[in-house]
Amino acid sequence: MSFGETLRSRRGEQSTDREARRFGEAKAGELRTAHGTDNVWELAANEGVTIRRSEWSGVDRLRLFGTYADGVITLYDAQIPVLAERLGVSESLATELVLAHELGHHVLDVSAVERTPRSPLREALSSWFGGSADERELEERAAQWFAVELLGDRLPDTARRKLRRGVGDIE
Ligand SMILES: [Zn+2]
Secondary structure (H helix, E strand, C coil), X not given: CCHHXXXXXXXXXXXXXXXXXXXXXHHHHHHHHHHCCCCHHHHHHHCCCEXXXXXXXXXXXXXXXXXXXXXEEEEECCCHHHHHHHHCCCHHHHHHHHHHHHXXXXXXXXXXXXXXXXXXXHHHHHHHHCCCHHHHHHHHHHHHHHHHHHHHHHCCHHHHHHHHCCCCCCC
């Protein structure tokens, strides 16, 4: 059994989530300190991220609230009311949550922007999992923890609990 496999077998789902939480929250704290604000719109602008708004309304039951790729965040405005309703928050707060989540992908995906050095998260992910679906899952969770940390008290406890149960996964 390889080192990676040994680690993987020892790490249950809970400890994977703990690692994701540790990374996500630490990154949110770093960003807030670096820019002296927790306003997600300002943070995205300061990070040089482009924000696009799309009115695409999805197909069938596929819900996509936002995406991140190569420095561009796309917000699917027509779908965000669904997330707001699921979480019981205003549409503007749901929009901020999606933006924060996608900004999390940007921050966690430093390698795509700076190429070197690779972000500590990616290094850790590669050594633990050797690159796999688990890596993606961990990044998703880290982005979600990043967003929850960044929104802080603005996010009601009820919405926070729903997010922890996987209601309102953003992608
Ligand atoms: Zn995501």
